[in-house]
Amino acid sequence: MSQVLVxxxxxxxxxxxxxxxxxxxxxxxxxxxSGLAEVVGAAxxxxxxxxxxxxxxxxxxxxxxxxxxxxxxxxxxxxxxxDLDGHDIGGAAVRMLDVPADTFxxxxxxxxxxxxxxxxxxxxxxxxxxxxxxxARRDWQSYEAYNAAFADALARDAAPGAKxxxxxxxxxxxxxxxxxxxxxxxxVHFSHTPWAPPDYYRLLPDDIGAQVLRGILGADHAGxxxxxxxxxxxxxxxxLLPGARVDRTIGTVxxxxxxxxxGVHSLGVDGDALRxxxxxxxxxxxxxxxxxxxxxxxxxxxxxxxxxxKNIVRGLAAYxxxxxxxxxxxGRVVHLAFxxxxxxxxxxxxxxxxxxxxTAKQITDEFGTPGWDPLILQVNDDYPRSLAAYRVADVLxxxxxxxxxxxVAKEGPVLSERxxxxxxxxxxxxxxxxxxxxxxxxxxxxxxxxxxxxxxxLMPREQRADRCxxxxxxxxxxxxxxxxxxxxxxxD
Numbered sequence: 118m119s120q121v122l123v124x125x126x127x128x129x130x131x132x133x134x135x136x137x138x139x140x141x142x143x144x145x146x147x148x149x150x151s152g153l154a155e156v157v158g159a160a161x162x163x164x165x166x167x168x169x170x171x172x173x174x175x176x177x178x179x180x181x182x183x184x185x186x187x188x189x190x191x192x193x194x195x196x197x198x199x200d201l202d203g204h205d206i207g208g209a210a211v212r213m214l215d216v217p218a219d220t221f222x223x224x225x226x227x228x229x230x231x232x233x234x235x236x237x238x239x240x241x242x243x244x245x246x247x248x249x250x251x252x253a254r255r256d257w258q259s260y261e262a263y264n265a266a267f268a269d270a271l272a273r274d275a276a277p278g279a280k281x282x283x284x285x286x287x288x289x290x291x292x293x294x295x296x297x298x299x300x301x302x303x304x305v306h307f308s309h310t311p312w313a314p315p316d317y318y319r320l321l322p323d324d325i326g327a328q329v330l331r332g333i334l335g336a337d338h339a340g341x342x343x344x345x346x347x348x349x350x351x352x353x354x355x356x357l358l359p360g361a362r363v364d365r366t367i368g369t370v371x372x373x374x375x376x377x378x379x380g381v382h383s384l385g386v387d388g389d390a391l392r393x394x395x396x397x398x399x400x401x402x403x404x405x406x407x408x409x410x411x412x413x414x415x416x417x418x419x420x421x422x423x424x425x426x427k428n429i430v431r432g433l434a435a436y437x438x439x440x441x442x443x444x445x446x447x448g449r450v451v452h453l454a455f456x457x458x459x460x461x462x463x464x465x466x467x468x469x470x471x472x473x474x475x476t477a478k479q480i481t482d483e484f485g486t487p488g489w490d491p492l493i494l495q496v497n498d499d500y501p502r503s504l505a506a507y508r509v510a511d512v513l514x515x516x517x518x519x520x521x522x523x524x525v526a527k528e529g530p531v532l533s534e535r536x537x538x539x540x541x542x543x544x545x546x547x548x549x550x551x552x553x554x555x556x557x558x559x560x561x562x563x564x565x566x567x568x569x570x571x572x573x574x575l576m577p578r579e580q581r582a583d584r585c586x587x588x589x590x591x592x593x594x595x596x597x598x599x600x601x602x603x604x605x606x607x608x609d
Contacts, residue, residue, distance in 0.1 A: 119303070120279035121176045121605065124267050126225070126287035128180025128211055130201065132190045140190050142201070176209040179270050181216050181263075191215040197270075212274065214266055224263035225287065227256030230460055232321070233286045233329070237310045238426040238519045239317055249322050257325060261290060264332070268294035275302055280608050282601070283336065285309045290328065293335030296375075303608040306336040307382065310521045311546065312349040315356045323357075330358045334370055334377045338607040342522045343546040344381050351379060380607055383550065384600045386527045388593035395504045395532050403505035407453070410493075411509070415574055417452045418510035418537075420503045420525050422459035423470045423496075428518045428542070428560050429456055430469070433476045433492075435516075435566035440484050440491065443571050448489045450574060452480075453506055455495045470496075507532035511581075512573040514540045515547070516560045522546040526555070527592030536582030538573035540566070550591050554584040 132140045182188040191197045191213040199211045216224075232253075235241050247253075268291050271281055283291050283306045292306045312318075318326055330353060333339050341347040347368070354370045355363040362371040368379045394400070407416075417436065421427040436452045456473050460466040477494040484491045495502065507513070513529040526547040529537055541548055541555035548557060556573055558566045573581075 120276040122271055122275055122279055122281045123176075123178045123209070123284065124180070124271055124281065124288060124291060125178075125284040126181050126229070127183065128213060129178055129209070130199065130211060131183060132186040134186050134189075140186060140193075142190075142199075177274055178209050178211045179214065179267060179274070180211065181214050181221060181267075183221075185218075187213060188215050188218070212270060214270055216263060216266055220259045220262055223256040223259035226460075226463060227253070228260040229287045231463060231465075232256075233289065234310065234426075236318060236320055237286065237313045239313065240425050240518070241320060243320070247320055249325075264288055264290035265294055267291045268298055271295050271302075272298035275299060277301055278303065280605055281305070282307065282604055290332035291335075293332040296335040304336040305338040305340060305604045305608055306333050307340040307604055308333075308346065308350075308521070309342065310346075311519050312341065312346040312353070314349050315353050318353050319357065326353075327358055330354055330361075331372070334358075334361075334372050334375070336377055338378045338380060338604070339370075340380050340382045340604050340607070342382070342384060343549045345549065346521065346546065347379050347381050378607065380603075382600050382603045382607075383595050384522050384524070384597065385592050385595040386524060386531060387596040387598075388531050388589070391504075391528060391531055395508060397501075399501040400504045400508070403499075403502045404508045407502075407505055407509050411451050411453075414448075414489075415450045415511040416506075416509060417450060417512040417514055417570060417574075418455075418506045418529070419453075419514040419516075420455040420506065420529075421457070423456045423466065423473055424459045425465060425469055426518045426520060428516050429454065429473050430476050431560065431563050432514055432516050432566070433473070433480060434563045435514075435570060436492070437476075437480050437483070438563060438567035439570050440480075442567060446571075446574065447484060447491070448486070451489075451491060451493065453493045453495065453510075455499075455503055455506070457498045458496065504532060507537075508534050510537045511535070512538045512540060512570060514566075514570065515545060516540065516542045516558060516566060517545050518542075518560050520545040520547070526551060527588075530585045530588035531592050533585050533589075536578065536585035538576050538581050538584065539588055540569050540573050551588055554587045554591075 130142050130144055132142055135141050182191050190199060192215055197212045197214060199213055201211060241247055267288055272295060275281060279302055281302050281304045285308060292304050295304060351363050351365060354361045358372060360372060370377045370379065419432060421429055440447055477492055480492045507529045510529060510533060515523055515526040517523060523545040526539060526541055526545060530539060539555040541551060541557055542560040543557050544560055556569050558569050
């Protein structure tokens with residue numbers, strides 16, 4: 118078997134400082150962590166190719182130091198290789214890069230999260246932004262340096278002919294940089310976000326937009342979550358990259374003497390693992406507390422980070438309009454909205470969090486009574502309570518402006534005990550798989566969303582349960598191990 122290297126901004130472990138100044142390691146979460154652990158550490162079995170850790174001559178995950186504690190751990194570790202201290206991530210080793218704090222900040226906040234994320238999610242308020250000036254160019258230089266640090270580490274550690282899986286928009290330039298350093302390697306780049314259509318992608322300066330495209334085309338295979346995002350990437354290559362030749366029949370881009378295949382790798386959830394976690398005592402207790410709090414009222418649930426693209430304010434506005442236009446629901450429904458903190462070091466996110474809290478207070482002030490709280494806003498990160506909410510939800514609201522996939526739309530139906538109705542934005546990648554049994558909405562149409570919530574609440578219980586069962590089957594059809602194994606198999 119070939120050596121496998123994984124590169125991502127966030128790694129499978131992170132560190133915090135204890136009261137005595139020591140370092141405390143925590144295992145990370147998310148689809149990539151669980152996907153690697155299952156693919157690399159799985160026993161032989163049916164399904165796509167899986168690689169047992171003992172058979173691979175070294176599995177290495179290269180990630181960035183995200184904070185001071187991570188940097189301290191990287192500096193203490195021999196050459197940045199961490200002692201995982203019993204944390205099982207499927208037999209992989211971890212190298213954590215000690216990227217200078219100012220370089221990381223400009224690359225991560227100035228470019229990745231304030232530029233590329235905004236472009237791919239169509240978030241700019243264009244009369245005011247973007248504004249590419251000399252400061253933005255300095256940020257871009259840091260983004261180049263950040264990607265080069267990954268390329269250098271991967272080039273140094275990779276065995277001849279190794280497979281390298283580079284993940285997401287933080288590392289758009291790394292495939293080309295690594296290709297220049299190590300032409301013998303087999304490289305896949307995977308985009309977890311949407312991809313912007315050409316007319317919006319052109320908000321980027323011409324040279325920077327072309328550099329991002331060329332960076333990804335350094336890979337042998339470029340992967341996307343849905344056919345829609347893959348097609349948008351092909352469109353950008355065809356229209357905006359001089360000399361690129363796109364073959365849509367076989368899904369390839371020929372450029373600078375190389376051919377990159379473009380493919381779709383949908384990401385689902387591990388239903389068995391999710392159900393096991395939701396059956397643990399902390400989740401059971403929270404589910405019981407939610408039932409006691411809500412009583413016999415119907416429950417509308419949303420679970421999101423307070424992220425601009427998640428469209429929480431419009432979702433709350435739709436709930437308010439439901440109560441205005443259908444007063445029969447007053448006292449008979451509760452909206453539980455999880456809005457976990459996200460990117461609070463960016464001013465746009467602080468302002469958006471404040472807007473979410475203001476809107477929630479307005480709803481409570483307008484409709485609340487001594488015996489009925491129409492809205493429960495949960496702002497503290499409480500994963501067990503999120504799982505508990507999935508279990509008892511009657512309606513799940515997922516209305517992003519734009520989303521690469523959105524696993525909330527898949528997790529909710531898997532854990533629903535009575536069968537929940539899914540109100541889903543057509544702009545979520547998950548809509549490509551779940552639209553037959555979800556109630557699809559235009560995320561910008563508050564009135565339509567309000568009426569769709571009304572329909573969902575009125576849906577007969579048996580119909581709701583049948584739809585939910587089909588949603589759960591679709592959500593678990595491609596668990597993380599299949600998603601990650603598919604990326605590696607595309608390099609064979």
